[in-house]
Amino acid sequence: MDFHLIPRGEDRNYTGFLTKTIVYTASLIVFLAAFGLSIASIVVPNWISYHENPNYHYSYGLHRRCSSVTGTCESFPTREDCLAEDRYFCSMWRSVAFMMSFAVVLEGMSVVAYLIILSGGKNLRESGWKVLSLLILLSAAVQVACMSIVEYLWDNEDRFLVGWRLDESWIYCTVSWCVSVACAGALILAGYSLPSEGGYELIPDHF
Template structure:
């Protein structure tokens, strides 16, 4: 969840960096795009602005829709990761029956979170490979994209591990559930 939040908040999904000679200190040195802002750096300062703006969308309609979809997917993944953490607490604090049944549900929820994270990552990779905005050499997928990929991988591996443990590990021993008997 920390990696997902960092990926959302840092404006480093795709970046452009050029090393200019020191004489040209007024030239743009780097530009990075985040889900919600774009930052431009020169030799003296970094300035950030909201991204994509309406003017960006007027020129590149499909890009904006897809970029905003990634922001929505990442927000959804964060909410689902929070729900997963709550689920873990509920399962661990519950009784034997809740633990035995809960791990299967948790594995499914983790798999869906991984699917959402990989979907967002894939849309950015698709835009990077196919959109004219990134046709100039020097653009690269940056740290937020990598964080999203690593986060998705960890979530999917966790889902696989939880699913395997839910089906392979023996049930808890110690007591059995008593059937509900009215009047006893």
């Protein structure tokens, strides 16, 4: 008795392919929003701010410090900002800036991984979510650390007394990692629960 290979479950193959593609595409769109928020948190100099009245505003960004009195922003922290008792704050703040940049690099790698998986074949769609979700979770973990460090400095540094608050950029970072974790969770859930795209089976050629 001879056997030959024929496609098994063509409808299921198509359904599995379509479902996985939808999950990857939808999560990519959402993840791009998180990616944009991460970049915005670096660019917008407003992690911690002080508002005395509508005409007076002072804010700290990861790389700049801005004041409504002068109407300008200056580089921060500078060498003078890192002397004597301010060295601890300076080191922590620079660490946050570096870590946020690293998180953006990881997110960029995640976007590339998304595109490779979507343009690849069945094997990539079947197993690519493992590496992709790991990259996303790593970027989220780095952002959680950044968010926590800034919150700690805001709560414990003498320079941030009554009236200072966590502001726009801190919120961007927080929302970004929350969305990233949701995307990774969706990929992991889909990877474990969605049916395989199928394969081939042996059937008798003749009796």
